[in-house]
Amino acid sequence: MIIANDLETLQNSLLEIAKNGKKIALVPTMGALHTGHASLITQAKEMTDCVVVSIFVNPTQFGKNEDYSIYPRTFDDDVKLAQQSGAEIIYAPTVEDMYTNGFSTIISVGDMGKILCGKFRPSHFDGVATVVTKLLLRIMPHIAIFGMKDYQQLCVIERLVSDLDIPTEIVGAPIIREEDGLALSSRNRYLSPDERKIAPILYKTLQNTAHNLKSNNVSEILAKGIADLTEAGYKVEYLELCDSFTLAPLAEYEEGSRLLVAAWLGKTRLIDNMSVEENND
Numbered sequence: 001m002i003i004a005n006d007l008e009t010l011q012n013s014l015l016e017i018a019k020n021g022k023k024i025a026l027v028p029t030m031g032a033l034h035t036g037h038a039s040l041i042t043q044a045k046e047m048t049d050c051v052v053v054s055i056f057v058n059p060t061q062f063g064k065n066e067d068y069s070i071y072p073r074t075f076d077d078d079v080k081l082a083q084q085s086g087a088e089i090i091y092a093p094t095v096e097d098m099y100t101n102g103f104s105t106i107i108s109v110g111d112m113g114k115i116l117c118g119k120f121r122p123s124h125f126d127g128v129a130t131v132v133t134k135l136l137l138r139i140m141p142h143i144a145i146f147g148m149k150d151y152q153q154l155c156v157i158e159r160l161v162s163d164l165d166i167p168t169e170i171v172g173a174p175i176i177r178e179e180d181g182l183a184l185s186s187r188n189r190y191l192s193p194d195e196r197k198i199a200p201i202l203y204k205t206l207q208n209t210a211h212n213l214k215s216n217n218v219s220e221i222l223a224k225g226i227a228d229l230t231e232a233g234y235k236v237e238y239l240e241l242c243d244s245f246t247l248a249p250l251a252e253y254e255e256g257s258r259l260l261v262a263a264w265l266g267k268t269r270l271i272d273n274m275s276v277e278e279n280n281d
């Protein structure tokens with residue numbers, strides 16, 4: 001296992017791998033790895049010869065009052081989990097390595113980054129798009145795998161890779177859930193024991209909403225979902241039905257549409273999403 005903390009070490013290791021004609025996968029992460037990340041690494045390993053896991057808590061995707069300073073940093077455990085799951089290289093750059101002195105270019109993905117989570121986290125997707133573009137250009141992987149829990153992030157990255165002709169295949173990997181339905185997230189560890197008991201209601205509400213959508217008035221069903229979450233103790237940012245490719249909001253149910261939700265439980269912001277068909281099939 002190689003651990004590279006700077007670009008030169010990373011690229012020297014990648015040169016060796018490329019010389020041997022191996023296919024490279026990137027699994028970009030912010031660390032605090034859990035079983036969901038392990039499944040991304042395993043899937044990447046099945047599809048390629050060499051998996052690079054990047055671990056970088058990217059300051060530019062956090063708003064001023066967000067959790068950058070307290071975001072969980074568990075590097076030693078992350079290395080163990082990445083290695084056990086099949087990763088060959090960890091790229092864990094410093095902020096200075098990623099954003100050299102005078103850095104000033106921002107990649108912005110237009111309207112898609114301004115709706116849903118982008119409404120509440122205005123510069124978030126610019127930060128994500130910029131760092132992911134840099135990671136893809138530094139590593140030049142054949143594939144890069146992103147979890148579908150961050151569904152809007154996946155759409156933004158697919159858009160930018162297509163728009164900028166970046167020759168990496170973007171792969172979306174299924175959401176991994178706890179037994180009670182809560183989607184795995186590094187931020188779940190912020191939940192108190194009482195909040196943890198309430199948390200799966202987010203998933204149950206998505207299921208109920210998806211189930212009722214096909215045959216009922218969409219805005220009424222979404223309003224009921226928001227009311228159910230609010231009653232359970234959530235502060236809802238949005239619950240919306242969207243086109244699964246463009247993320248445009250839909251006033252009526254259409255085949256291929258997706259439900260997306262973001263809501264606060266105490267001081268923890270949780271997101272989740274679900275294909276309406278998957279739930280009804």
Ligand code: PAF
Binds near residue numbers: 029061153
């Ligand atoms: O999903 C994440 O962990 C981050 O947004 C990513 C893609 C690693 C970019 O910092």
